[in-house]
Amino acid sequence: MSHHHEFDYVVIGGGSGGIASANRAASHGARVALIAAGPLGGTCVNVGCVPKKLFWNAAQLAEGAQLARSYALYGDAPEFRWPEFTQRRQEYIGRLNDRYAEGLASNGVTLFRGFGQLAGEHRVRVDGKTVLAAPHILIATGGEPIRPDLPGAELGLDSDGFFALQEQPRHVAVVGAGYIAVELAGLLQSLGSRVSLVMRRNHFLHGFDAMLREGLMEAMAAAGVTLLPKRQVSRLVRGARGLELHFADGERLQGIDTVLWAVGRRPRSRDLNLEAVGVYPDDAGYLPVDRYQNTRVEGIYAVGDVTRAPALTPVAIAAGRRLADRLFGGQPERHLDSSLTPTVIFSHPPIATVGLTECEAQERYGADNVRVYRSRFTPLLRALDRDHPQVTHMKLVTTGAEERIVGLHALGDGVEEMLQGFAVAIRMGARKRDFDDTIAIHPTSAEEFVTMR
Numbered sequence: 001m002s003h004h005h006e007f008d009y010v011v012i013g014g015g016s017g018g019i020a021s022a023n024r025a026a027s028h029g030a031r032v033a034l035i036a037a038g039p040l041g042g043t044c045v046n047v048g049c050v051p052k053k054l055f056w057n058a059a060q061l062a063e064g065a066q067l068a069r070s071y072a073l074y075g076d077a078p079e080f081r082w083p084e085f086t087q088r089r090q091e092y093i094g095r096l097n098d099r100y101a102e103g104l105a106s107n108g109v110t111l112f113r114g115f116g117q118l119a120g121e122h123r124v125r126v127d128g129k130t131v132l133a134a135p136h137i138l139i140a141t142g143g144e145p146i147r148p149d150l151p152g153a154e155l156g157l158d159s160d161g162f163f164a165l166q167e168q169p170r171h172v173a174v175v176g177a178g179y180i181a182v183e184l185a186g187l188l189q190s191l192g193s194r195v196s197l198v199m200r201r202n203h204f205l206h207g208f209d210a211m212l213r214e215g216l217m218e219a220m221a222a223a224g225v226t227l228l229p230k231r232q233v234s235r236l237v238r239g240a241r242g243l244e245l246h247f248a249d250g251e252r253l254q255g256i257d258t259v260l261w262a263v264g265r266r267p268r269s270r271d272l273n274l275e276a277v278g279v280y281p282d283d284a285g286y287l288p289v290d291r292y293q294n295t296r297v298e299g300i301y302a303v304g305d306v307t308r309a310p311a312l313t314p315v316a317i318a319a320g321r322r323l324a325d326r327l328f329g330g331q332p333e334r335h336l337d338s339s340l341t342p343t344v345i346f347s348h349p350p351i352a353t354v355g356l357t358e359c360e361a362q363e364r365y366g367a368d369n370v371r372v373y374r375s376r377f378t379p380l381l382r383a384l385d386r387d388h389p390q391v392t393h394m395k396l397v398t399t400g401a402e403e404r405i406v407g408l409h410a411l412g413d414g415v416e417e418m419l420q421g422f423a424v425a426i427r428m429g430a431r432k433r434d435f436d437d438t439i440a441i442h443p444t445s446a447e448e449f450v451t452m453r
């Protein structure tokens with residue numbers, strides 16, 4: 001027998017966007033149900049930002065121990081114990097999962113554990129049984145990693161599989177050229193694995209400012225990552241000496257124990273029974289929405305990675321909260337403008353970027369209307385390390401006579417914590433002279449942004 005429950009708002013998906021929207025709607029007094037098929041917190045908490053950043057922290061500390069020698073700080077090189085780290089990391093994630101459940105309960109959100117599917121107008125079914133009815137339904141089902149369609153692909157791991165690894169891989173081939181590829185390759189190298197990064201083009205991070213791409217390729221190569229550009233993987237086989245990655249040109253990479261596919265993600269829009277309500281995904285499976293997160297069907301909305309918005313946790317959260325403010329908080333115009341979304345790639349060293357690349361600015365405003373400021377320097381942190389020089393790169397992209405800043409890009413130590421404040425300034429319309437009028441903080445790397453000439 002199926003049970004029937006009435007709500008104001010039913011949210012499908014207990015990840016970044018769904019939880020944020022459910023909690024915000026409840027804070028406005030709505031009766032809210034949240035359906036979660038996986039562990040609470042979704043991709044970000046369980047197999048994304050959080051475990052990745054903990055790994056990155058470990059890698060930074062390991063690198064710091066190396067750098068310490070340039071400060072005449074000697075001692076045993078630290079040994080990374082992967083299984084122990086994994087256990088502590090998972091315990092922490094378990095505490096986060098509990099905290100999300102407690103947060104939902106204390107906000108009065110009713111949690112249904114199970115798989116949500118649309119079941120006709122204003123109705124959602126959980127695990128094919130329980131029926132929830134509500135005038136407003138949010139789809140926040142996120143995304144999942146894809147694998148290439150080639151022989152032997154099942155012998156490799158995707159990013160979910162990477163976080164489940166119980167032992168440290170010795171020699172890894174990372175295939176891909178996006179955020180996940182450079183992040184996983186960087187942290188594995190810093191933690192002592194041998195890493196080969198296989199990409200189809202002659203560069204990675206397509207679409208990012210060229211200074212960032214080129215600077216990071218240089219730094220990763222110098223750190224010992226083997227960069228294998230212009231390689232088209234044709235198959236993966238298990239050979240006598242471990243895995244073998246074969247390329248279309250006949251070459252092969254042998255002696256690897258782990259292959260990580262980092263070739264992109266796809267939206268989780270299958271199996272939602274969307275036909276029952278007349279919502280249709282686009283060719284790649286994304287749910288089309290307008291700037292208010294409305295799908296083409298009244299009362300059905302989507303946020304986060306299941307849409308074409310930038311696949312970042314703060315974007316999913318902001319869209320989810322604003323939607324709840326609009327529906328239940330009496331703010332009819334509230335919506336998200338994600339045009340100036342700051343983002344960090346936790347590579348080694350990290351990348352921080354907001355706004356237009358130099359090329360994009362030239363295309364949009366014309367080359368004559370774009371002025372670019374650059375800086376390249378050895379940060380003081382590394383000044384005593386003559387053997388492993390690593391430079392920091394910064395760029396400001398400005399436009400018009402008043403030199404409004406439309407892009408800010410950085411690669412180097414500490415830039416991940418530098419960007420947030422600059423993103424506020426740029427959002428407020430900062431011009432180059434506002435940066436120049438700001439007193440520098442010395443000695444820091446960040447001060448370069450207010451002293452560029």
Ligand SMILES: Cc1cc2nc3c(=O)[nH]c(=O)nc-3n(C[C@H](O)[C@H](O)[C@H](O)COP(=O)(O)OP(=O)(O)OC[C@H]3O[C@@H](n4cnc5c(N)ncnc54)[C@H](O)[C@@H]3O)c2cc1C
Nearest residue numbers: 013015016017037038042043048116142304305311312313
């Ligand atoms: C390796 C990796 C590292 C990342 N690092 C960062 C980072 O550093 N910073 C950053 O901002 N972003 C990062 N991201 C991206 C970020 O994780 C996503 O953008 C974010 O999680 C999207 O949130 P979401 O709510 O759309 O979906 P998700 O977080 O994926 O949540 C969707 C949830 O819905 C559930 N679900 C799916 N279908 C159903 C159904 N039918 N019924 C019920 N529940 C369902 C899923 O189980 C999942 O829990 C990273 C991603 C990955 C993979």
Ligand SMILES: NC(=O)c1ccc[n+]([C@@H]2O[C@H](COP(=O)([O-])OP(=O)(O)OC[C@H]3O[C@@H](n4cnc5c(N)ncnc54)[C@H](O)[C@@H]3O)[C@@H](O)[C@H]2O)c1
Nearest residue numbers: 148176177178179180181262263264265311312344345346
């Ligand atoms: N630090 C962060 O904020 C962070 C970290 C990780 C992921 N993310 C988010 O998750 C999204 C997904 O990340 P991603 O790295 O999976 O995807 P992506 O779309 O950024 O990159 C996928 C890459 O794989 C390459 N590729 C595709 N097929 C290939 C093949 N057969 N062989 C070799 N290369 C192939 C593509 O050219 C592309 O460079 C990102 O766009 C980002 O929004 C964010």
